[in-house]
Amino acid sequence: MRTLLLFLQNHWLALRQRLAPLIALIPRPLRRAGLWTLLALPLAVLLYALALVPFTPGISDIRKAKSELPAQLMSADGKLLAEYRWANREWVALDKISPNVVNALIATEDHRFYNHFGLDWRRTASSVLLTLRGDPQGGSTITQQLARNLFPEEIGRSRTITRKLKEAITALKIEASYSKDEILETYLNTVPFLYNAYGIEMAARTYFDKSADKLNVLESATLIGMLKGTAYYNPVTQPERAQARRNTVLAQMVKRGKLDAKQLDGLQKRPLRINFERQTEVMGPAPHFAHQLRKTLIAWADANGYSLYSDGLVIRTTIDSRLQAYANRAVAHQGRQLQGVADAAWARRDGWGPQNELVRTLVRESTEYRAAVDKGDAPDDALKTLLGDTAFMQKLRSEKTRVQAGFLAQDPVTGHVLAWVGSRDFAQDPYDHVQAARRQPGSTFKPFVYGAAFANGASPTDTLMDTAVEIPLGGGRVWRPSDGGPPSDQPMTLGDGLAFSKNTITAQVMQQVGPARVAEVARALGVRQSPLEEVPSLALGTSPVTLKEMVTAYSSIVNLGRYVEPVVITRIEDRHGKVLETFAPSTPQEVFQPRAAQTLRNTMRGAVDKGTATAIRTRYGIQADVAGKTGTTQDNTDGWFILMHARVVAGAWAGFNDGRITLRSDYWGQGARSALPMVGEFMQQALRTNVVSTRDRFVDEFDTPPPTDNSLNSMREWIRGLFHSDTPAAPAAPPDNTPPHPAAPRVQPPVTIDPVDATTLPGPA
Structure with a gap:
């Protein structure tokens, strides 16, 4: 308010001098009455404008808009992960912008720019008269246009007197806050130029593949000409209009003394030469992670009186930049491998x-x-x-048929998220396959079934018969789970049933513990957002879940039944390093029997040592204390693998966005060959570079086998009474046909997310 009154006071004398000749022309008898009549409307407008002042951006907001210090997202080891900019632009100083741009802008948009205080009364009056005659003309100065660009929501876009008054008031405030050169610099750095290019620097790169300081007079005129209507004068799609508009700008430059008239004719005959290249926003090494955090950070900033885009906040995260780099490389490498398989399969006539x-x-x-x-x-x-x-x-x-993938690594002790890869390429597929995508987990869900059994008193050495299973579902329906080949009709321990991912064994265990109990265990351990259908086939992973949920649940298993909420931010600082808020570490909650969790975790070593995930040892040379589980869904639609280590749980998913598309390969479609290589390569590199300690091992809190729960003895007796033999010889491990990995060292692991018919079975794990 004070700023506006000072402007009116300073320019009142000049305004009286300009109006004096007009007043003298009015006859004296009518002058007094006419004067009051003439003043009534402006006075009403002035009073209305004064009432609108509190509803326009404040001086502090205006000063902040020019500074533009985007928040920085930092890794735990001090590396920049992302910057939160409100637009895809690179701010450049006025002296780094070609003078041709400035001359074209002032000549075309506001030739009295240096002579007014934000409002050009002559241009405004001329605009009103032309509009009344049926020839609408814009009367906004560069400062008024800047006001609209900086504060579109506060000012609005509707063609009303309220909007024009808000625009004018904001323009006066801008003139009070900025010098003329600062106004030009801010305007040229904030104006949009289509194709997600904001500001003159991004426009120069997009349309001419050069920086703003290298723009010649023709290129400058072309870009400034676009400001009258970026889509209408788009030089890419409307070259003839763009050239005509460019020539108009050149003529204006001659008219306002910014260009030699002798050059005009030759310049206007020159063709429009565009070197177009769309500029992609620099996303950083963890774009999906940064994108997932944006809404949360905006809400925090709004609640605490900060701007995510201009206050220079520093957000400290749990991501380890080294592990993130390993994850990115692993996903990219395996993604290319799988894409080659998919391209070859779908290129055939019988495919596509x-x-x-x-x-x-x-x-x-x-x-x-x-x-x-x-x-x-x-x-x-x-x-x-x-x-x-x-x-x-x-x-x-x-x-x-573009193959997609997701990868997540988490410290099971602290809950810190260490690496997050949401897809193969954020620019091509911003959809996040870690937290947003829900896919069937296949056999990676089986540990919850065995965990429920161990909690009920079963032991990994208990045996069941590997035989055909029929489970009544009611209504005359029968579920007949099966494996890739015929059953062996031999006894098998529960430990081997899990290690070799035997569906017939798992289905029998599910029949004893019940779907409701399995769902309860899964929810307690970490599958807390996705709904779980409590049916027998849940044992084989038919209810879609996220990769983040599964990695969190496996982390609870490592923690011996203690759930730790995933952590992504540790603290937020201001631009000077002052800590604004510290986020408390997650408190472990005991959600599952520790002894049963220990038994389950130790049993899951079998998949890596002799079962479906032996490639972790044989191909990637990881000899650390690890456990895990592979998973594959029906028709090889989804491939999963999750590996557990004392200080890191890493999980990967591979598949397609459309669940109807598959790799069309029984070999590559299995989780052991589609998802496991991503985790294997990641862990191998983390250990090789010593980012992860090779000395960490799982800690057992219980040295003796759990005592039998007498109330649950019936299940153990049922299991053992099926046959006389106790523990069979373990079946031979399936051959690992994966190509050998070059010279993998013997080192230890790293530290630190389509319904199937209930009568069918997901494919081999």
């Missing part, structure tokens, strides 16, 4: 062909098909046309 009903369905679901039908084409004709369109079919295949 017009006779494939899935392909025909995908075409019908495409936007191109819907657009053709909406335009009036018969559905069959539209389908036939698109199936015959080679370019369209190649594009659709590329989109639908």
Whole structure:
């Protein structure tokens, strides 16, 4: 308010001098009455404007907008992970911007820029008169345009007197806060230029592949010409309009003395030369992690009176930049391997062909098909046309058969998230396969079944018969789980049933403990957001969950039944290093019997030592104390692997965004070959570089086998009474046909997320 009154006071004398000749023309008898009449409307407008002042941005907000210090997301070891900018731009000083840009801007948009205080009364009056004559013209100064660019929500875009008054008041405040050069610098760094390019630097790179200080007069005129309507004068899609507008800007530069008139004719004849390259935003090494945190951080900043985009906040996270780099490389490497498999399989005629009903369905679901039908084409004709369109079919295949992956590593003791990879490429697929995607976990869900059994008094050495199983579901339905091959009809220990991921054994254990109890165990350990369907097939992982939930649940197993809430932020500081808030570490909660959890954790060593995950030892040379579980869903749609170590739990998922798409390979589609290599490579590198201690081992809190729970003796007796033999010889481990890994050292591990029919079974683990 005070600033506005000072401006009015300082310019009142100048305004009286300009109005004096006009007042003298009015006859004296009418002058007094006419003067009051003339003053009534401006006075009303002035009073209304004064009432609007509190509803416009404050001086502190205006000063802050120019400073623009984006919040920095830092790793636990002090490396920059991301910056939270409100737009994709790079701020450059005015002296780093070509003078041609400044000259073109002032000549075209506001040639009296250095002579007014934010409002150009002559231009405003001219705009009003032209608009009343039916030729709408903009009357905003550069300062008024800057006000709209900086505060679009506060000022608004509607064509009303309220908006214009808010714009004018904000422009006066900007003039009071900034010098003229600062206004130009801020304007040129905040104006949008399409294609997610904000500011003159990003515009120069996008349209001419050069920096803003290298723009010549033609390039400068082209970009400034876009400001009248970026889409209408887009030089990429509307080159003729853009060239005509460029020539208008050049003419204005001559008119305002910014360009020699002798050059005009030659310059206007020059063709429009664009070197277009869309600028991708620099996402940093953990883009999905940064994106997941953005809403939380904005809410914190708003609640505490800060701006995430301009106050220079420093957010300290739990991510280890070294482990994040290993995870990124592992996902990228395995992603390329799997993509080659998928491309070869789907390129065949029997894969991506017009006779494939899935392909025909995908075409019908495409936007191109819907657009053709909406335009009036018969559905069959539209389908036939698109199936015959080679370019369209190649594009659709590329989109639908792009292999995706997710990876998460977490310290089970502290709950600190150490590495987070949400997809193979954030720019291509920002969808997060760690926290957002829910997929069937397959056999990685089986530990919850065995954990429930161990809590009920069962032992890993108890035996069941590997034989065909039929479980009544009610209503005449029967569930017949099976494995990749016929059952051996031999006794098998529960430990081997888990190590070799035997569905027939797991189904029998589920039958004894019950789906409700298994679901209870899974929820307690960490599967707390995804709904679990309490049916027998839950034992084989038919209820979709997230990778984050599964890694957290396995961390609870390492912790001997103690759940630790995942932690991602440790503290937030201001730009000077002052700690604004410290986030308390998670407190472990005992959610499952520690003795049963210890038994389960130790039993899960079997998958790595002799079962489905032996590649961890044989291919990646990891000889540390680790345990884990592979998982594969029906038709090899989803591949999983989670590895447990005393100070790190690392899990990976591989598949496609569309659950109907598969790798079309029984070999590569298994979790042991699709997901395990990501975890194996990650752990190998973490150990090789000594980021993770090789000395950490699981700690047993209980030295003796658990005593039998008398109230649950019936289950043990049922199990042991099935046959006379106690412990069979362990079945031979399945051959590991994975190509050998080069010279893997014998070292230890690192420190530190489509329903299946209940009568069927997910594929081999």
